[in-house]
Amino acid sequence: MKLPLIFIQVLLFCSSLCSQTTISGVVLDNKEMPIIGANIFLANTYDGSITEADGSFSFTTSVEGEQKMVITYLGYETKEVKGDVSTMSNLRIKLRESAMALDAVEITASTFKAGDNSKVAVLKPLDVVTTAGSMGDNIAALQTLPGTTSNAEDGRLFVRGGDARETRIYIDGLKVFTPYSRSIGGTPQRGRYSPFLFKGLSFSTGGYSAAYGQALSGILDMNTTDNPAQTETNLSLMSVGLGIGHTQKWDKNSLSLSASYIDLTPYYWIVPTRLEVSSPFRGFSGETVYRHKINDGLIKWYVAGEYARIRVAQYDLDLDRDQDVSIDNYNIYSNTSMTKLLTDKTSIQTGFSAGINKDQLRLEDIEVDSELSGLNARLAFKTIVNDHFIINYGTDFMFQEDVFESKILSSNNIFDGTVNRTITGNFVESDYFFNKNTAIKLGLRGEYASLLKKYELSPRITLAQKLNDNSQVSAAWGMFTQEVDSEFLFYDEGVRNERAQHFLMNYNFKTDQQIFRVEAYYKKYDRLLTYTDGQFVLENINNDGNGKAYGLDVFWRADQKIKNLDFWISYGWLVNERKYLNYPEFATPPFSTTHNLSVVTKRFFSKIKSQVSLTYQFSSGRPYENPNTNGFLNERSNEFNNLSFSWAYLISQQKILFVSASNFPGFRNSYGSRYGSTPDVNGIFPSELIRPNEDRFFFIGFFMTLSEDKMKNQLDNL
């Protein structure tokens, strides 16, 4: 009987008093400064403490033997120390600042982000749609950022001396084959996809990640909304058309449907236009997004379809009369993507996009049909090896078929062609943080092009160094390649990929209230496509061209620096010379302007419940070719000025009235002159000034949301 009693006594005694070990020490950062308030404890026990003002800590424990001690502190890497508790006294513990911390150095030069990641966001989620002059087109809003040259009559993105085709557009990491809506007769093209499908975007004007290929100048990747907040119906009534949308939300699934009809007919009754419009732009479009939540992940399926038609009479200088031109466009695009956490450290992103685009162009007796079918598939992984080392790797595949047929209807003369090709890419990219202040990104991309039967490597590197709490510098170098347009591949499938090298230096300053960045760049092009004009066809198609572009981009944004005012100023200086296409000599291409300035302001007036925005844009003269003078592309157009205004009035939480006017002072802009192809009897080529179809553009819209939650409105749709 004695034995169990002792047993009990020992147990009871021990559980309260026996072997109380004191654990003590000090917690420091890498500069030997004490860390105050770090949480320090033995794993799976209650025993622990936090550090004092001098970084010291001390607590007692009754556990014995091998234990794991854990030290955590906000913004620092969690540290674990294993050992026998009896040895855990007078410890010196050093914590490393986490490279994942919010204030760590960023290794993304040249990238502008919008969205919810406040660490790198330069634009706020709504900026894309509340910027005056953007007319609800996210592409137009991006043209207020430095590094872009705004070509108002074209509408597409031109980045740092590159052609519009050199900037590739992606949705959720998957290629968009025909991102712009079709237009003719000098009406600017618009982004095809409605901005309110996206929660954020990443726009890179150089030195981008090895995850992206087939782009010489820029990348725009837009991310669709992961999860709609609630079930709701949206209605819009606009001076240019009607729209309706509905989102239904269930527990793990959600479905959004939207449809719109755009018709410019009533608009032209009121606003005069220079364009002889026989049938103004009319288009139907519809979009569907289905999202399904899975364990630790999400599947999204997005499909959009559009039909549009426009018919105008366009003056032809050679014929000295109007020509009847029409275009019918059919477009379908689908995008399916999945993101999922595979393990604690590895996530997968995979999906595919498919697109079909058909254009039917009629120019009196000539009919041109072109059809594009494309597929892009992608499998990518991200592994966070530890707090200092991240690897991204994966593979992508693209198939594209272009069919082209040009007919002269009266003689039934047909010229046609088909080109098919695949491009397979592989990439690996690592981010390594030496510490919170210094980081390097090393990337390598390989691509195999089926037409060339060649595998080509493009290495890329970015270095970033934080100077102090608010500023950092970074430098980047990279090689980028892109296949030539299909219209040239019809002639010769052996044309090599064009190539560009980017050299960048970036300085970035950021506080809560303002962002300032300046970036110098130098781009070297080689293997650019060249040809000579034959009598009927192109001849001597080759890769003999080259060029260079260099310049400086400045961006300054401040919010509340002036009370209630949010503004940004972008300035871009660009020198661009190339010899490509059929250029007889080095010249600055017509889409390239030396000075580019944008000033965007936004102010909310609480008293009148209105957000008012003003945008001013300026660019210096555009080059154009005058065959009546010597030299090539020597002439310069007038400077471009545009002042736009928008006013959003919140009638109630669910009703908004939106009014906007582009170029309301009516600056007389022109984009150079176009010339006839044959000189008149005096040997002079006839000419015509290229002017926008309308000097001003007005828009009025009324937007309404029907939902259970009465606070949601459509401000983010504007």
Add this chain to the structure above:
Amino acid sequence: MMKNIILVLSLIVTSLVFAQAQGQYESGMQQAFKLWEDKKPVESVALFERIGQAEPKKWQPLYYAAQFLIVQTFQDGKMTIEDKSLLLEKAKEIIANAHKRSPDNSEIWTLEGLLYTGYVAMDPNTYGMMYTSKIMGLHAKAVELNPNNPRAHANQIEYEMGGARFFKQDLAPFCERLKKVLPMFDQQELKEPFDPSRGKERVEEVIKSCSQ
């Protein structure tokens, strides 16, 4: 005989150890609340976190760790946006962990609503439009899981009141709705010790401000 004694003894010992562990949890939680009341938020959150990792089945310590992190960002006027973001990020992590321990828990969904309300309060220009409907959705989910959760109702109504104030709308209907929430606080059924039960005083204060 000996066998029986040993059996009885070991039962006693087990229950002693168990009682002690239970006592440790309760005293630990009470100590953490005391630290919070004594205006020692860092200590309080650290202790809740320690209890949370020592009791891998309990969601309540994580709930309070996250709640007190978020509440600090409302209360401390001196904190920079950077500091607040750190606290909110951490709270977000803890809430994700709490969801795993107790899926479909109305209180945790309500707390997640409070988290995003914290983001909006921190920087309304950036987060107001972005998170408003998300917050609504989180509250709706919380109400769906427990239609009598007074905190889910109260937080939702208060958030809506913010919008109504902006549009200078009549606040009376919101106050009427809040009054209906009050009895829910008295009818709460607490299944486990330290289940969330607070919030009545806050609602009473808001109602009081209505009539002024």
